[in-house]
Amino acid sequence: MSKSKHPSGAPWRNFYGRFRGKTIRAAQHEYLENDLGRLSPGPVSWEENPDRVPLDLNALFPDREIWLEIGFGGGEHLVHMAQTYPDIGLIGCEPFVNGVAMLLGKIRKARVSNLAVHPGDVRDLFDVLPDESLSKVFLNYPDPWPKTRHHRRRFVTPEHLAPLHRVMKTGAELRVATDIEDYVRQTLQQVPPHGFTWQAAHPADWRAPWPDWQSTRYEQKALREGRTPHYLTFTRD
Numbered sequence: 001m002s003k004s005k006h007p008s009g010a011p012w013r014n015f016y017g018r019f020r021g022k023t024i025r026a027a028q029h030e031y032l033e034n035d036l037g038r039l040s041p042g043p044v045s046w047e048e049n050p051d052r053v054p055l056d057l058n059a060l061f062p063d064r065e066i067w068l069e070i071g072f073g074g075g076e077h078l079v080h081m082a083q084t085y086p087d088i089g090l091i092g093c094e095p096f097v098n099g100v101a102m103l104l105g106k107i108r109k110a111r112v113s114n115l116a117v118h119p120g121d122v123r124d125l126f127d128v129l130p131d132e133s134l135s136k137v138f139l140n141y142p143d144p145w146p147k148t149r150h151h152r153r154r155f156v157t158p159e160h161l162a163p164l165h166r167v168m169k170t171g172a173e174l175r176v177a178t179d180i181e182d183y184v185r186q187t188l189q190q191v192p193p194h195g196f197t198w199q200a201a202h203p204a205d206w207r208a209p210w211p212d213w214q215s216t217r218y219e220q221k222a223l224r225e226g227r228t229p230h231y232l233t234f235t236r237d
């Protein structure tokens with residue numbers, strides 16, 4: 001067996017974030033046990049889908065546009081979007097189980113039914129998303145990795161941007177929010193060469209959020225700590 005693969009056949013993908021944080025409450029365990037199955041977008045993991053057969057998105061959300069939120073954290077923005085746009089099918093992706101549990105609580109309260117959840121790494125989801133299947137993608141406050149030697153762990157690198165381009169439709173919108181100036185630099189340098197165009201004037205000013213924006217836990221922390229949110233919009237060429 002090649003050293004670069006798991007027994008399931010999955011390629012070895014370094015993941016530097018956290019899968020688990022503080023204790024998960026009993027109620028949250030119950031959400032994870034009972035709700036995740038029915039919210040699945042289909043077989044994403046290498047164990048369930050070793051041949052990487054593309055997901056049947058039309059069966060998941062018949063005749064709807066599909067939007068994706070990468071790294072939804074506690075799910076504030078994702079649930080807000082699902083409520084605001086009931087005719088859209090939304091997929092959320094987050095490997096941090098405490099965040100997934102928080103999202104599930106919010107889904108129960110909001111009673112939204114146009115959401116699917118992949119509780120894992122977006123790279124595994126990219127593998128099984130059909131070409132040109134997404135009409136909008138949100139990347140809200142991706143992990144900043146401030147040290148120069150860690151910049152290659154950031155989302156805005158070829159490992160993520162090449163499959164992201166493949167799964168987005170022509171003209172689809174990519175929204176990136178970040179409070180880290182050097183992340184803005186790397187985003188503006190890396191995203192356009194992967195087949196995206198920066199919509200410099202949309203929103204009108206990079207300091208003004210999108211009209212349908214919902215602030216997130218991470219953004220609130222950034223504001224408390226005196227950092228400035230930046231909102232960048234790209235379209236897929």
Ligand SMILES: C[S@@+](CC[C@H](N)C(=O)[O-])C[C@H]1O[C@@H](n2cnc3c(N)ncnc32)[C@H](O)[C@@H]1O
Nearest residue numbers: 017071072073096121122140141143216217218
């Ligand atoms: C700084 S947090 C921001 C969370 C949330 N978007 C917010 O604004 O509050 C970044 C999130 O990205 C998630 N993340 C990191 N790597 C990821 C990956 N490969 N696939 C999906 N999510 C990822 C992390 O687990 C974390 O929850």
